[in-house]
Amino acid sequence: MNFSELFRQSLQLCKFSSDGKYLACAVDYRLVVRHFDTLQVQHVFSCLDAVQYIEWSGDSQFILCGMYKRGMVQVWSLESPDWHCKIDEGSAGLCAVTWSPDGRHILTTADFHLRITVWSLVTKSVSYIRYPKQCIKGIDFSSGGKYMALAERRDCKDHVSIFSCQAWALVRHFESETEDLAGLEWSPDARVLCVWDSCLAYKVLLYSLDGRCLARYSAYDLALGVKSLAWSPSSQFLALGSFDKKVRLLNHVTWKTVATLSHPEVIESSNAVIYKEEETRVPAAPPSVIGKAATASLYGSQSKYDVLACPVKVPTSSPTSNKANPRLGVGLLIFSHDNKYMVSRNDNMPCAVWIWDVRKISLCALLIQANPVKCVCWDPSRSRLALCTSNNKLYMWSPEGSLAVEVPVEGTFLIHNLAWHPDGDAILLIGKEQMCICFLTPTSDANVANNTSTINNTTANAADTQDDVDRQTITFESEMITHSGKDMVQGNLNGVSSNGDQGEKKS
Template identity: 55%
Template sequence: MRLSQARGSGRTSPKFTEGFGSAPAQASCVQFRLVVRDASTLQVLQLYTCLDQIQYIEWSSDSLFILCAMYKRGIVQVWSLEQPDWHCKIDEGSAGLVASCWSPDGRHILNTTEFHLRITVWSLCTKSVSYIKYPKACQQGIAFTKDGRYMAVAERRDCKDFISIFVCSDWQLLRHFDTETQDLFGIEWAPNGCVLAAWDTCLEYKILLYSLDGRLLSTYRAYEWSLGIKSIAWSPSSQFLAIGSYDEKVRILNHVTWKKITEFEHPATIANTKTIVYKEVEKSPSVETERLSLPPTRALASSLFSTHSKYDISQVPVSLQYIKPVADRANPKMGVGMLAFSPDNCFLATKNDNIPNAVWIWDIQKLKLFVVLEQLCAVQSFQWDPRQPRLAVCTGNSKVYLWSPAGCVAVQVPLEGDFQIVSLSWHASGDSMALLGKDNFCMCYLEREEIK
């Protein structure tokens, strides 16, 4: 494993691509500057200066363009990697700007104006402009099919929720229908693009499944009169829909009848002897007396005061740290807030916010709990390797944790200073990932394992 660091003052937001010539590229922004680096060496390939502080960056699907959004000024700048002298500026003017994203073809930009009055579709090829009215201000109001052919938009008109489906090739309206929701919270397509999931606000447990032509296929409710859906995740095969709820359970729906086939609970005590519980433990490295010197070298001082983590297998039953939510505060820390299927459709990783230090890994083929990772700190983020069942976890310290069916390991990031990993992102190849801190990031390179 090899690690390289990039540091900067201000906001750092790395994203990855695989399309810059023959070498993958990586982009990050620091204040006014956009830096494009070679993802394997971190060598600077391009450096662009924007008109204001960059608040969001995104690669186009073919990795030939990068958009930089400056929400405070209502401006989006687009840069070309093939032609560094070419650039584009989109100014929303008095309408303002709150969100910006690429269309799947990488040649159109969708800007959402302030107060969600409209979505403006800008074409880089024809310089034409299209408008979509009444977009709803919700967590996930725009969803594209994986093949990039269709786009669904959540809308709010006359105090009622609607969904419009557009054809991305010409932005023509394909279907427009109302939804049986009180306050639509999000929409997401199945990976095969045949079914659209729409779920209601957390005050009502309701998820609706629509076909491409707008027909309501099924409605699912688990219970009433309590906080409902907190997160959802489609399996890569589109056969399963996992629903994380505030009652600390995950319910799995099947794609044939859209009925529940099982539910996964997250108890504070693991009693099943067939479940493997990996517990993170810290130990201080031993230093030989002969190596001590006064004053100590920088490397020796760092090793003296640092701690290393490893995993021990705990004997069941195991009691996990359980946090009772504060009932009189908004957005209580409770329920299943993170869900992710492995790329081979074999595993599901979850996090129950009531037990913040644990990651639960479920065997989807056997529909039972397989592994629990018990961390010393609260889990901040986890993400699957896009090429194999390997999960990366970070907990806000300077370590990254990797799990696969073969076992798990904790890796110390050997960087100077206080580097706290708050999120991580895999490269599309699965050979590297970015470990993101508040003001800097670190590239982690992994040796490729042969999958038999």
């Protein structure tokens, strides 16, 4: 493994582009784009306010920056840095923004979920979608980007609308059989739409594209229900994590339970390999090395995995019953990209990571960490798992074994979040205010290891050149769009109102 130097970032806003060529990170009001191969700064874009959200377009040609406090979105182009777009929601406010699958439309959600606005970067047209519901996952795009499913709330009832992402026309609209719809998600093959109710009722509904209810599933009544959900990449299984500390696998033919996976506090006997992290405490650093980061790091705790024999007791924590969102139930479910493994975490066992063999439908491995697990993510190209526990170590698991690696950087760097490179060749390690990259394959580029460029110098150079360049700008102003009060309140029968060619172009 090779580690890069530390780079600044804000609010953990760091993302690889879809093609893996670039790495974007927000630093206060600036957006810094680096080339992945050399980690050299390619572009520095100055935004109008502090950036609170960033997202790449599907083709990696554009990147948007959401500034929710201002109700504004700025879009930047990597191919034409002189071009940029500004979207202003005005008095409606802004609480969410996302790209459409084609990378040429932007969807913004107004405050209090009053409406969703579709902004076209090509035709500069603006369309409104009424009645969006505020829930855990109210919008989901099908694989291939052909359809968009939207959760709506009309006349105190839940509805689901399916739109075509090409013409943004309503394809199907139907009422959902839920009391309080909590979310919806397409299957990977885009044939089935899964809708689930709030945690107060265990209810999962499967709909076809034309709105027919294919199946209904409920494991029990009069108790807290679904907490997490995940489709297998092959669409053959639907995993449901519940508040009763169990995972239920449904098959795609009959939508019946194939297996129920439990998370017991004591593992009596199992064929799974149980790893436990053991920290080695070293003597305190002498006064002579205090303040010398490179030397003081040698006196930190070191970790290694020990293989335990059954029976093994899994550390648990008692949930607080007098607070909202208690740490109870299966809150994490993720399938590996090859559909061979699934990882889960029971929230009242915050230090345990359960890895299941999907082919055998049995426990494959159990990782017991010394600290609560903060982030878990699968390698997008092979069966390999990475996790972090808010310390200076990176943990990895594969069918061949597990390892713990300390990040060799100067000073204190605690890993709070992880992100895999699209090719699986590197991992982005994200701290509170810094980040670095762990390269898993050898590289011959000396610029990666010896990169010493700073953001401040690059920003100064970019600021000098910005004043001499005329920018072609597309500006969307919500207050500039003319519409009648009737159109905003009632709209049309399809639930979508459109105003075309209302943008303003400046040069």
